[in-house]
Amino acid sequence: MDAAPFPAAAIAGVRAAARDHLRITGQAEDAVIERLAASALALAEAYTGCALIARPHQAMMAACAEWRALPVVPVRAITAAAPVGAIDIDGDGTGWVRMAAAAPVAFTAGLATGWDAVPAPVAQGVVLLVAHLFDARTASAAPPAAVGALWRPWRRMRLAGARR
Numbered sequence: 001m002d003a004a005p006f007p008a009a010a011i012a013g014v015r016a017a018a019r020d021h022l023r024i025t026g027q028a029e030d031a032v033i034e035r036l037a038a039s040a041l042a043l044a045e046a047y048t049g050c051a052l053i054a055r056p057h058q059a060m061m062a063a064c065a066e067w068r069a070l071p072v073v074p075v076r077a078i079t080a081a082a083p084v085g086a087i088d089i090d091g092d093g094t095g096w097v098r099m100a101a102a103a104p105v106a107f108t109a110g111l112a113t114g115w116d117a118v119p120a121p122v123a124q125g126v127v128l129l130v131a132h133l134f135d136a137r138t139a140s141a142a143p144p145a146a147v148g149a150l151w152r153p154w155r156r157m158r159l160a161g162a163r164r
Contacts, residue, residue, distance in 0.1 A: 013115030054110025125150035
């Protein structure tokens, strides 16, 4: 599965929020904070099981007459899937395909259209993680438990072999 990088505007939004949280006024640390922002967003997606910021994704799907779920949620649109038997998107954002032959499926997935639309608790968890990673650059301290607590309500669990 391939995902486009996080949009520059989302990284800039996380950077600004993290700078405010850390009370950093200068721009000398911006490059470090931007790398930490991308890492924190990726970790949030891995933990929650869903894409946070809407962006293009692509997944190689095997040929199968049965419905198969796309690996990323919430799916907003399935933009290219050929040769496809059928496509569908459930109300919960799960994208489904039936493939006539193995092929990549292009789709857009994401919980929010941009950083400003990310639910406040998820965004706060990202900012706290960036701040922790920034402060603990030379230490191996565990991230604050509050990060997981803020993200937990948005966590999606998938059962292996889930079928429609």
